[in-house]
Amino acid sequence: MEVVPAWAPAVGFTLLPHAGGFLGGKITKKEIPVWYESLQKPSWCPPNWVFAPVWGTLYTSMGYGSYLVWKELGGFNEKSVVPLGLYAGQLALNWAWTPIFFGAHKMGWGLVTLLLTTGTATATTASWYNINKTAAYLMVPYLAWLTMASALNYRIWKDNRNKKQSE
Secondary structure, three states, rough: OOOOOOHHHHHHHHHHHHHHHHHHHHHHHHHHHHHHHHOOOOOOOOOOHHHHHHHHHHHHHHHHHHHHHHHHHOOOOOOHHHHHHHHHHHHHHHHHHHHHHHHHHOOOHHHHHHHHHHHHHHHHHHHHHHHHHHHHHHHHHHHHHHHHHHHHHHHHHHHHHOOOOOO
């Protein structure tokens, strides 16, 4: 008798990144109408409605990629410590950005967090490449979005740093 259905790990790994996104969304939703709307943003800033579907897609892709790596390496074991540890680290950094940027209004620290996320996500992707190329390729759109998000965070911080910060 099988305790866990064969499909359960795929679903669990795929949905896991959404947990932080869901919690972060609660903070973001509260801060967009007043604080975020008051900030000066570059002309190339995506409209607010774009962020939820993009993050939903990116979280699904990275989550499924982590499942592919886990499965390829035979689960949680010595071989999976580095590739899944890097993944967990970048995911924790990703989840930390929203409370820092939107919750605490710390645009500079948000940028630092985002740059650390980008570096860790890049290391994750590189570590996955020789394990499962599909998993690594599933991270590429995320890396592209992190690059744009880093540039956007920098511009928002640069263009608004003389504004009185709400503490």
